[in-house]
Amino acid sequence: MSEQATRAAKKAAKTPAAKAAKTAASPVDAAAKGRAGKAATSTSKAPAAKSAPARRPAAQAGAKQVAAAKAAPPAKATRAKASTAKPAKKAGSRSATAAVLEAKSRADRAAAAPPAPGGDAKALQLDAHRMVKLDTELTTDQGIGVEDTDNTLRAGPRGPSLLEDFHFREKIMRFDHERIPERVVHARGSGAHGYFQPYDTALAEYTAARFLTDPGTRTPVFVRFSTVQGSRGSTDTPRDVRGFAVKFYTDQGNFDLVGNNMPVFFIQDGIKFPDVVHAVKPEPHHEMPQAASAHDTFWDFVTLQPETMHHVIWLMSDRAIPRSFRTMQGFGVHTFRLVAADGTRTFVKFHWTPVAGVHSLVWDEAQKISGKDPDFNRRDLWESIEAGLYPEYELGVQIIAESDEFAFDDIDLLDSTKLVPEEVVPVVPVGRMVLDRNPDNFFAETEQVAFCVQNIVPGIDFTDDPLLQARLFSYLDTQLTRLGGPNFAQIPINRPLAPVRNHQQDGFHQDDIPVGQANYHPNSLGGGCPVVPGAGGGAFVHTPEHVDGIKERKRSETFSDHYRQATLFWNSMAAWEKEHIVAAYRFELGKVAHRHIRERMVEHLNNIDHQLAVAVAAGIGVPAPKPGRPNHGRMSPALSQASMPGSTGVVGRKVAVLVADGVEGASVESIQAALAEDGAVVELLGLVDGAVTTAAGDALPVTRAMNTVASVLYDAVVVADGEAAVEQLVNDGYAVHFVAEAYKHAKPLAVLGVGDRLVQAARLPVFEASDRITAPASKPSAGALDGVVFLAAGADADDTFLTELTTAIAAHRHYDRPVDGIAA
């Protein structure tokens, strides 16, 4: 443990939080106790590894396993496989070569990396700044006790208020100034603490960055996920890019990997950033629409700027409506450099892959969630962490030798509108990030965190990507205003764990007290300190590079192809993904009032794929174009979400069980227990809150009333058995709609016994297809039964049924169902 951490630990033991932990009794106290206790125990020991849920798949998918899954969809899992279990621990041999790295499974490498110290160091540092209010008395900001905070000082009970009332004036002054400017982009965000740990030393051949190469250290991280377009209070589920920003508090200083959930960007040169952001944000004359790209200015801009076409097709895909922050990828987007201890450089691209798989909402659902629960993704992140279902991501790298800089057809590594397909350069897993702690205070941490692309540590370096170079200026610049002056690196969430010593001084909000006479370099009055460590002393050194060129405003010819990778993406999609993309273009362009913009977009689509252009044109009243550029036919299967089902089964999936008085309690309870054991979150929804009486006369508590939620907030629905119960559900339009809507959104559905009457009332096509329920099969309907499981009336929810159910839920969605005719 570092000296700093030890100091912080000692301090932590003395904080009010630690003291409160000793006497904690109420639930609030218990929360304080948990945190203080964690801080205290972690001072002496490495944090305990997350305890494994009871059952998880035998192997967690690594890059190679994911690739294998692409070739062959997962076979029907056994019950044990559909549930979840931590990977079996195996010892893995270590090798520094990328080839060997590729061959190793993620599970082997995760198991080889032991729990290590360091993960709680940031929590300990923050402890010194926590204000715990339990068992305290109200004071002013000056520490003066307050007599009364409910009545202003007045001349008589009905008389005028007095200026003398300093408590009133201070209280209102502080309230008046609570707001700071929201971020100019990515204003809506949600944060979490966690740690990163490399699997082994394999990257040491490529980088001197210790946090990437020392499996004995857990580096604390703070992550902020965000949407781009909307204001701070906007919905979580617009069609939008998601930010995926990670601050690593390494012992060599802070490293910020400020990425997105899509691997490419709209523009090639940062000088266009104000244009693309102005175009997508609410239109300036009436400030509409909020958090939406479906409006004229966005489509006007992108159709005049063809370099956006690749990112735009990602935006039209399901990647733009993630089910959860737990289920989306992250990308560093730009090509960066790794720099080894001996100065050798390689190009690198960073990838985050969620262990829970890549899963999305459907568009109709996303829009409804915006009304039913605009905090949907934020709530999911918070509740998962509170429940101990810690979101986990694997860091992967694509490593490219400098000598291969020009080896790729159609790809300039400095062009952020291009990706390097995994089939061309594999993504090598190098470590894992676990998010295991919610912030204490949204404003202090999530709002005040300042990610900055220029925060970089020895062993990593930039490239000449013109988008990246613009970002190097922009973040520091905007944060000066947003955070009110130059000292924002001292805000607790931004403070590095590595010591900070320099002659920068003064300015608004200086929290440190520099001691001594010498505030300049060189000096002799301060003993020459702080000394400049220089290259040999672990300082960051910009890697020497020969630069030669004519000063001009010009883009490289190698940046000029704007369509071929959009075609690659389109070709790589599963059939259902293509349908969703076409529907998204139709929706968005359908909102564009100017016809010429719609027409221009169809022309661009024709350069991507003729069939795509024809399909979109047919939905937006634009004539079908003549065949355009031939489709090159290349694919990258790794780009399809279908290739990333994840390996955590039903962990964190939310299941609604519809119940009413007269329900058959036994089957409900056994399903509830089995799913909960596997890590799913099961909620019993009644027609009213409280409890229902089972057919056997017992009270069965419900989680909440059905009318306070909606099917769109759940991943799967179970319709309970019981004559009287189903009779009530069938006569409740809300319950009928709940089932119809869940089915339409391709969600798993479990129908117990006479619960099939509710399915019938919802007019789902399962009856035409089913050979398992009483209604005769009249017209078989392909896909109608996908993800629908039945339990005969009065039957036990046995292992066979539970396996079917967990397999259906683990698959997330069943998109081959015929759902167009369903009114929901």
Ligand code: HEM
């Ligand atoms: C690959 C391209 C880009 C990616 C992946 C990206 C990603 C992000 C992310 C994740 C955030 C949110 C950070 C947070 O959670 O606090 C952010 C904020 C921001 N980005 Fe970018 N961005 C990109 C391009 C640019 C460019 C080209 C510029 C300007 C030239 C820019 C300017 C900003 C600004 C000003 C903020 C707000 C920062 C703050 O107020 O703290 N970004 N970006």
